[in-house]
Amino acid sequence: MWTYEKKLQFPVKIKNPNPRMAKLIITQYGGPDGELAASLRYLSQRFSMVTPQAIATLNDIGTEELAHLEIIGAMVSQLVKGASLEELKRDGLDAYYVDHDRGVYPQSAAGNPFTAEYIAVKGNPVVDLTEDLAAEQKARATYEWLINMADDPDVIEPLKFLREREVVHYQRFGEALRIVQDYLQDPHLFVIPKPDFMK
Amino acid sequence: MSEDKKKLELLEQIMAIDFMVIELNLYLNTHPMDKDALAKHNSFAMQSKMLRESYERLYGPIAQGSTSAYPWQWIKEPWPWEYEANPRLSREGK
Numbered sequence: 001m002w003t004y005e006k007k008l009q010f011p012v013k014i015k016n017p018n019p020r021m022a023k024l025i026i027t028q029y030g031g032p033d034g035e036l037a038a039s040l041r042y043l044s045q046r047f048s049m050v051t052p053q054a055i056a057t058l059n060d061i062g063t064e065e066l067a068h069l070e071i072i073g074a075m076v077s078q079l080v081k082g083a084s085l086e087e088l089k090r091d092g093l094d095a096y097y098v099d100h101d102r103g104v105y106p107q108s109a110a111g112n113p114f115t116a117e118y119i120a121v122k123g124n125p126v127v128d129l130t131e132d133l134a135a136e137q138k139a140r141a142t143y144e145w146l147i148n149m150a151d152d153p154d155v156i157e158p159l160k161f162l163r164e165r166e167v168v169h170y171q172r173f174g175e176a177l178r179i180v181q182d183y184l185q186d187p188h189l190f191v192i193p194k195p196d197f198m199k
Numbered sequence: 200m201s202e203d204k205k206k207l208e209l210l211e212q213i214m215a216i217d218f219m220v221i222e223l224n225l226y227l228n229t230h231p232m233d234k235d236a237l238a239k240h241n242s243f244a245m246q247s248k249m250l251r252e253s254y255e256r257l258y259g260p261i262a263q264g265s266t267s268a269y270p271w272q273w274i275k276e277p278w279p280w281e282y283e284a285n286p287r288l289s290r291e292g293k
Contacts, residue, residue: 003262003263004262006261006273007213007214007217007284008214008280009221010218011286012280012285013282014282052231053228056228057225060224061225064221064225070280078282081282168222172228179229
């Protein structure tokens with residue numbers, strides 16, 4: 001289960017509205033390499049994970065991704081708050097506005113709504129952790145492209161924090177994969193003596 | 200110092216220490232035998248508990264399950280995603 005804490009994991013305090021940036025950053029809310037996909041991926045994969053270390057890693061990184069989802073939502077919300085209709089139109093958010101006004105809807109930068117197709121749950125610990133390593137790298141790259149598009153330090157700082165978290169998560173998933181591989185190679189199966197007719 | 204500024208300063212301290220707790224928690228998940236990291240984790244966890252208690256006494260519940268003054272303080276705005284709820288990062292040495 002979860003409980004809520006009334007604070008962000010990293011502060012979001014954006015003074016100047018910037019709908020164009022909101023349109024891009026929303027991809028980390030509901031896009032292919034976004035935080036919603038990340039949290040659902042890890043929290044769903046943990047049910048079939050093995051080893052205490054890897055199970056805890058999926059559980060806790062999945063939980064942290066929910067906090068990142070909230071940071072991104074806060075950024076998008078503050079970036080469009082107070083923006084005039086003229087500014088929304090100028091920055092290409094007129095289509096978004098007619099569907100969602102200034103609400104935060106899980107979609108990609110190109111406007112595709114969130115889909116579970118962004119995640120995989122294969123039920124095999126090595127397959128799933130390998131996917132997670134790639135997912136962290138894709139998210140890291142996305143944050144770097146977003147930082148390249150930004151010029152406001154109020155926007156860049158939280159993006160930098162989130163990028164760093166992807167690097168740390170990649171490290172932890174790498175360690176979890178190594179632990180799982182060692183575990184799977186251990187002869188931990190009960191040895192059943194061969195019956196005579198098989199000798 | 201204004202009440203609001205004091206509140207945000209205390210909140211920033213809690214956020215920083217809670218970050219250490221989360222970071223060490225993730226590290227310990229794959230290094231459960233690391234005694235130094237475990238001692239650090241426990242020390243930050245204790246600090247967080249103490250700071251949260253003083254914050255909640257002054258400004259209301261930060262987590263579900265905390266006690267509340269009358270009337271029910273949990274619904275008090277601002278919520279964490281709002282501009283006013285967030286500390287401006289103090290950047291020491293920068």
